[in-house]
Amino acid sequence: MAFSATRALGGHEDLRSAQPPYDGGRARIVTRTLDELLAGALAARASDLHFEPDQSAGLVRRRVDGFLAEATRLDLELFGQVVARLKLLSGMDIAERRRPQDGRYCLEVGSRTIDLRVSSMPTMLGERLAVRLLDLRGRVPELEELGMSHDALVAYRRMLEAPSGFIAIVGPTGSGKTTTLYASLRGKSERGMHVASVEDPVEARIPGIAQVQVNARAGLTFASALRGFFRQDCNVMMIGELRDAETSDIAISAALSGHLVLSTLHAGDAAGAVERLSELGVRRTSLAAALTGIVAQRLMRRLCMACRRPSGAEGDELTRHLQLEASTLYEPGGCAACAGTGYDGRVGIFEVVWASPMLCEAIAADASASMMAGHARSQAGSLLTCALERVACGETSLGELRRVVGDPRR
Ligand SMILES: [Zn+2]
Structure with missing residues (x-):
């Protein structure tokens, strides 16, 4: 090479x-x-x-x-x-x-x-x-390839078609949030829109999108780039991550003034995302008015097909609890193809929460996190149900489910 x-x-x-x-x-x-x-x-x-x-x-x-x-x-x-x-x-x-x-x-x-x-x-x-x-020239996947269920994909596409509003992609570091953002922006510019992003770092180049790399030393910050996007007549703005009050404030203002704004956010789920935005100084009423939806996601490792083996999880308490058919369960082996890890590549699991009138009311009324969680149920499956489907079809293991979404018996 x-x-x-x-x-x-x-x-x-x-x-x-x-x-x-x-x-x-x-x-x-x-x-x-x-x-x-x-x-x-x-x-x-x-x-x-x-x-x-x-x-x-x-x-x-x-x-x-x-x-x-x-x-x-x-x-x-x-x-x-x-x-x-x-x-x-x-x-x-x-x-x-x-x-x-x-x-x-x-x-x-x-x-x-x-x-x-x-x-x-x-x-x-x-x-x-x-x-x-x-x-930088790596291929950006299509939305269909990320691992969303059919229902989640339909719900998410509807969010992306909104002319304005705020969409948050949430999850811990390394959960594939940026890839989801990139896949979401594909094709937007061909549909007659001006799409711009501000990122740190730019992780891949997407054709048709004005990508701006943050350069703090030169005074080019998330906030100053966003202000510039207003003057540049943008329709869709992507923010690599919301992590300060000033950027969050401009992002929500943009969403309220006719722009579609997408950003990642460090939070575990939809209720956590609302809490996090409050911490960043966003007023609950503004958020309730701006919010289009929240997508929570994680990445699960895929079993290596060359060496996965039946898990022998019959009689396993967790298997029974989850009502899984033990005969379809697999566990990692380890071979030369997967460098002995038993896994090869990853797939996303998603929880797509549309900002329903009920959820927005709860947000505006400053409802507690637990009340919010009640209103923020996804219509298209939770992270756990999504993970279970992957385990049940032998694509990943129960151990991986426990690692990524925790022990579901708790
Ligand atoms: Zn292998």
């Missing part, structure tokens, strides 16, 4: 003049080691690569389907040199090892453009790097 670092974005050093102080043969080994680590990570569909020193070696781990697994161990000298090269390529100050830094650079790999977001953290055992790998 051929690699070429195209540019250090936001960097301030000339790459050629700033080679670390070691001889040419050593430099080649360092370059090759890093290239192999990146190639291996991309081949394994890793989302992140971690460089973690300990007393005796430098551990390199990669995150695949949400889980970190060891990729290799390097001797501490080579580890330090690979870390220095990554810092250099991403525009960091390689002499600075006491303060956290962040940087980025792009790699062209065949027809792919990989954006590497690098951050450093000084620890007691040395400098630790985390590298996010974003495949």
Whole structure:
């Protein structure tokens, strides 16, 4: 695989003049080691690569389907040199090892453009790097491919067809929220709309959409970009994440003034999303007037079809409790195809909650979270029912259900 670092974005050093102080043969080994680590990570569909020193070696781990697994161990000298090269390529100050830094650079790999977001953290055992790998030209899936049930998809499409209002996609980090946003925006610009997004980071490029990357150092924030979208005559605005009062306020104002606004939000479910927006200073009455719907989601790992095996869960209390047919249940095996994990890829589970008049009344009346949860029942299935369907058809395991949605007996 051929690699070429195209540019250090936001960097301030000339790459050629700033080679670390070691001889040419050593430099080649360092370059090759890093290239192999990146190639291996991309081949394994890793989302992140971690460089973690300990007393005796430098551990390199990669995150695949949400889980970190060891990729290799390097001797501490080579580890330090690979870390220095990554810092250099991403525009960091390689002499600075006491303060956290962040940087980025792009790699062209065949027809792919990989954006590497690098951050450093000084620890007691040395400098630790985390590298996010974003495949900017990666394919954005269609809504149908995300894993929504038929009913959920019908309900969600209806929300997306609203000319204005606010749609929140909620879930913890790594639950696939951004992918859902991207899939939601596909095709909007072909239908005669001006669609703009503000994100940090931009995770993939979507044709026809004006995507803005937050750049705090240059004063380009979520809030300033949103204000700009007003002047740019936007119909649909996407916000990578609502995490401050000012942005939340502008987002809700935009939704109330004829724009369709979509954003992700850190919350567990629909009731949690309302609470979170209140914490961010959004008035309940404004939210009740603006809200179109809330989608809660999680990602479940798919069993590797090459090595899944019958789970033998007959007589299992949970199986009985969930009224599952034990003969259709499978558990992970572990083979070469799935690197011994028993899982291969992920699928979303969704709870689509339409902002019914009853829910909006409860929001405006400042109802408690438990009352809200009562009104926020999805008409199209809960996260649990969605997860159960996946388990019942052998696509994933009961263990994965417990991990993702908790023990349903509680
Ligand atoms: Zn397997």
